[in-house]
Amino acid sequence: MTDLIGMGQAARKACRELANLSAPAKNRLLQAIAEQLDAQAPEILAANQVDMQAAKQKGLADAMLDRLLLDSQRLQGIISDIQQVISLPDPVGVELDSQRLDNGLRLLKRRIPLGVLGVIYEARPNVTVDISVLALKTGNAAILRGGRETLNTNQALLKAIQAALSECQLDSNTIQLIQDPDRALVGQLLTMDEYVDMIIPRGGPKLQAVCREQASVPVITGGIGICHMLLDKRADLTKATELVINAKVQRPTVCNALDTLLVHQDCDTDAMLDLLKAVHGQGVSLKGCPLAVARWPQLDIATAIDGDWDTEWLGLTLGVKLVASIDAAIEHIDAHSSGHSEAIITDDLAASQQFVDQVQSAAVYVNASTRFTDGAEFGLGAEVAVSTQKLHARGPMGLEALTSYKWIGYGDYLARS
Amino acid sequence: MTDLIGMGQAARKACRELANLSAPAKNRLLQAIAEQLDAQAPEILAANQVDMQAAKQKGLADAMLDRLLLDSQRLQGIISDIQQVISLPDPVGVELDSQRLDNGLRLLKRRIPLGVLGVIYEARPNVTVDISVLALKTGNAAILRGGRETLNTNQALLKAIQAALSECQLDSNTIQLIQDPDRALVGQLLTMDEYVDMIIPRGGPKLQAVCREQASVPVITGGIGICHMLLDKRADLTKATELVINAKVQRPTVCNALDTLLVHQDCDTDAMLDLLKAVHGQGVSLKGCPLAVARWPQLDIATAIDGDWDTEWLGLTLGVKLVASIDAAIEHIDAHSSGHSEAIITDDLAASQQFVDQVQSAAVYVNASTRFTDGAEFGLGAEVAVSTQKLHARGPMGLEALTSYKWIGYGDYLARS
Incomplete structure (x- = not known):
């Protein structure tokens, strides 16, 4: 049985280490992921073939099979997208505001990572890499739950990502994948307030509705455009x-x-x-x-x-x-x-x-x-999702949508009067 | 029986009218509320006395009675707080960003009201006015659910607020109060995604947990500080x-x-x-x-x-x-x-x-x-609540926390290439 609480605790621990990583260190990690994906391409493509065979046997529709397919060209596309993310400025650590208040406090507002992302998505293997890369660029850990039809592919992709994490002396639990197809785990993930800071559902109206209705963790819904x-x-x-x-x-x-x-x-x-x-x-x-x-x-x-x-x-x-x-x-x-x-x-x-x-x-x-x-x-350089709700982020979500902020107040042994 | 869907529809309609109100028009409305509260003070204080009597008979604790009390001095305090909100700059309509993109699009990001707020709070009559005033200043409609112990007081306060809305030729449904004490209505409010854009629970850990767990509308939790x-x-x-x-x-x-x-x-x-x-x-x-x-x-x-x-x-x-x-x-x-x-x-x-x-x-x-x-x-001028979650707003929430934004793109019959 999958120990989701254990995964949550591990992610929480990993995100603390990640929160203060420098921009160059994060970019080195992304570069390592790109290289691992390239080096492990044969295994990844073979794993995708296993998924494709099973999907064909199940009689999945052509459109679905096309989404599922990860061939050499698409994998190279994913790898070159990583270079694009590397070239983006790091939004974390930026001071958004800074003032000396009448009460004597020097108050800053600093952008920080959200912490741990929970991402639930359908059978699109590219999402596994895309979202991991965006999460890491912004100093977040992530727990991923991809479509069951791409499980073999996702496992192979995760192996490459975790190899890169190890290579950079980072906690391999920074990016984790729920491998057990049991749907009850999605419900559990949605209520892990203590360990997960934001849920991003990338999928159709049914997934969005389940997340909105069942989640106690804040959810960003979107991606449905009438x-x-x-x-x-x-x-x-x-x-x-x-x-x-x-x-x-x-x-x-x-x-x-x-x-x-x-x-x-x-x-x-x-x-x-x-x-x-x-x-x-x-x-x-x-x-x-x-x-x-x-x-x-x-x-x-x-x-x-x-x-x-x-x-x-x-x-x-x-x-x-x-x-x-x-x-x-x-x-x-x-x-x-x-x-x-x-x-x-x-x-x-x-x-x-x-x-x-x-x-x-x-x-x-x-x-x-x-x-x-x-x-x-929109010139955001990357897209996490398209939000159609009004809180936190609206429309195309770039890297900033994966961040929060904290207030930092400096005093000289300053009491409130 | 309370027709909460009807209230939601009315709020939705009212918020459309409000969204483009000018800052001076909104300030005139706040001024009218201040004046109505002053004019209707005798009725408001009398209504509070009814609530206080009932609470004393029920044997409520002194701390609770103190929270419930609205005397002349406190009402004047509430009224002078309105003057403070009038003096704040209006965050709505501000263009946050504006650029001409390589693709030919002129893209703006404009701050807009959230739309309809759902506010659930305990027996503090000041919240009824505070939150209404902050909602209106930012062009939002609101559906309020106060503690049942202050129902008479809240009704009297609402009467004054709605009189001010009418005086300014605005829809009196802009601020509505759920008067029916049935708790099931809270559950219903939390799932009215179609009509409510954000839920703000102002109360203890139990209320916060209920909102997080039951709401499908995005919730801002907070106000609990260990x-x-x-x-x-x-x-x-x-x-x-x-x-x-x-x-x-x-x-x-x-x-x-x-x-x-x-x-x-x-x-x-x-x-x-x-x-x-x-x-x-x-x-x-x-x-x-x-x-x-x-x-x-x-x-x-x-x-x-x-x-x-x-x-x-x-x-x-x-x-x-x-x-x-x-x-x-x-x-x-x-x-x-x-x-x-x-x-x-x-x-x-x-x-x-x-x-x-x-x-x-x-x-x-x-x-x-x-x-x-x-x-x-923190120099925010007003406080809607203190958020302890990482999405949308963190720490003391000022007027901006009651806003969202939309992207506006101008082209010259511009297609995407």
């Missing part, structure tokens, strides 16, 4: 065509892809017909509100049913809804958005301002694609 | 005496009061005797580890029992423990602290640095009293 684009009556629909296609088609399986196109009812019917035709021409199925279905009878728009507006399509489907006003569009977004990314396309300044002011999602765009919501695009 | 002070072997024990007394005695019922004094075993036995005598002379009972009991037989030190080191005394009791080293002190703090406030008293630079680096509590002091952990002392 994204909207509003074509205002003053949008340039010719130019907008490319944006809709970009948002919907460029990579339809990701969270920042477009799900619902809101169309102001005063948009030109013919120009919109051209736009929708062009989108449909990219293989996109349209699901419309009754008004949209009636307005463009030339197009094969299916009538949207209950729940469609609350669906993250993750594929080549697009909802199309006519709205009477910007207010109506914002009301629809309020009711159906997951708080991820929304865009307005307009040449009207007041319309853009209203949209930016009133839409409270993590990312709000004016005349830009929702696809920009991404750590790399 | 605070430590380490007297290093290089502390000036004469000067330290005042600090120990300040930390322990000045206001023993609050969370930043000292609970455990850690004493380096190389501290001078006689000087320590004088120090402990002085502390004891202030009416403080000492509970010591066996070594401390043996070292100062002249003093009436009781032997600490299991659990004493994990107790927030909230009164004139002080644990005294001898430690062999700074490492041992930090280990004790790691094991027993609630992560609130810890201090080292020393003239040794290296010792102070080790303590500051390795202790990960919200506030860490060198030669200063733990009593400084407080919003006003």
Whole structure:
């Protein structure tokens, strides 16, 4: 039986050592991980083949198999991503604020690691390395729970990571993997307040809901994007065509892809017909509100049913809804958005301002694609996850999202008066 | 039956209106609340008398009755605190960051209100006004659940707040009070993810635990301080005496009061005797580890029992423990602290640095009293709560802790390449 409490205690111990590691020491560790992954590539790829065989025998869908696959090229990609993280500045230890207060106290606010991260994710082997590297860069220990379909791969990856830790004379328990597939362990991890500082679930709505509901450890939920684009009556629909296609088609399986196109009812019917035709021409199925279905009878728009507006399509489907006003569009977004990314396309300044002011999602765009919501695009250098909640971190989470801060007060034998 | 979902929907609607209110408009609202509280003082004080009578009949303890009491002087104190909040800068709407990215996007990060706060607190009528005022200053709606013992007082206070909202043509549902004493409603509030953005529990360990365990809405826990002070072997024990007394005695019922004094075993036995005598002379009972009991037989030190080191005394009791080293002190703090406030008293630079680096509590002091952990002392102007968790906000939470941010991206019909 897996001793999760023991793992928690070991992680707690390891994170204390890590908290004050210098930036160069942490970068040397990341470099060692990159080298170990390269050196152990044959074992890692062989382990992945075992997982792949088992998955094929289980009859997993092609999309799932593709996620599971770790071939030589992908492993090299993961290794070169480590170089990218090495090049990022270390946020830990930075003094955020420093003042001498009237009461005589010299008060600093110093950025520190969170401590121990609990990460629960699906069958994507790259996450095992990505999240370990980001955790270590910011001085955190981590307890990982990957999808059971990638257990062999994850074990091989962990072996390389722990070898690098040992090589750098660091506690190999800094990164641990829950290897037992028992689901009850996830529930236990979610309530280990004493040992775990933050839970990051990277997976679908069901995993997110389980974490929100069961966790007593603080959770960062996100990664689910029901994204909207509003074509205002003053949008340039010719130019907008490319944006809709970009948002919907460029990579339809990701969270920042477009799900619902809101169309102001005063948009030109013919120009919109051209736009929708062009989108449909990219293989996109349209699901419309009754008004949209009636307005463009030339197009094969299916009538949207209950729940469609609350669906993250993750594929080549697009909802199309006519709205009477910007207010109506914002009301629809309020009711159906997951708080991820929304865009307005307009040449009207007041319309853009209203949209930016009133839409409270993590990312709000004016005349830009929702696809920009991404750590790399935002210049964060790395992406831990995309948060759709309002506490701690919002939108693409960079390294800073893996840190906290402490207040440090200096006095000269100073009592409070 | 209380329709909590209805309250949630109403709060959601109200917070949309509030989100873009200008700073002067919000200050006018706070001014109106101050004036309504003043005008309705007779009704408020009378309502408090009803609560006080009932509490006396129920035989509540004096400390509890004192917390419950709202007399004219305290009400005026609450009103003048509102003036203080009016004078603070409005954190909402501030642009935290702004850059033009290589991809062509102009990206801003704008501070916004959290949205809807759920606040659960005990029988302290001042919290009803304090938290409403801080919520409104930052553009948030709130659903309040106060202790049942202050229901009449809270209803009277709410009436004044809602009158001010109406006077300013704002939705009176911006601040709502759960008036039904049914405890099941707390459980329901904790899981209203769709309507509530953050839960703030202000109360004892039991309330904090219930919120952590049951909530699916993000919770900020805190306010529990098992605070430590380490007297290093290089502390000036004469000067330290005042600090120990300040930390322990000045206001023993609050969370930043000292609970455990850690004493380096190389501290001078006689000087320590004088120090402990002085502390004891202030009416403080000492509970010591066996070594401390043996070292100062002249003093009436009781032997600490299991659990004493994990107790927030909230009164004139002080644990005294001898430690062999700074490492041992930090280990004790790691094991027993609630992560609130810890201090080292020393003239040794290296010792102070080790303590500051390795202790990960919200506030860490060198030669200063733990009593400084407080919003006003930290210059934050207001205090929502004191957080002891590492996500979102740590230590004294000022107005910024009631805000989130959104990313705003501007393009010129910009697609992601």
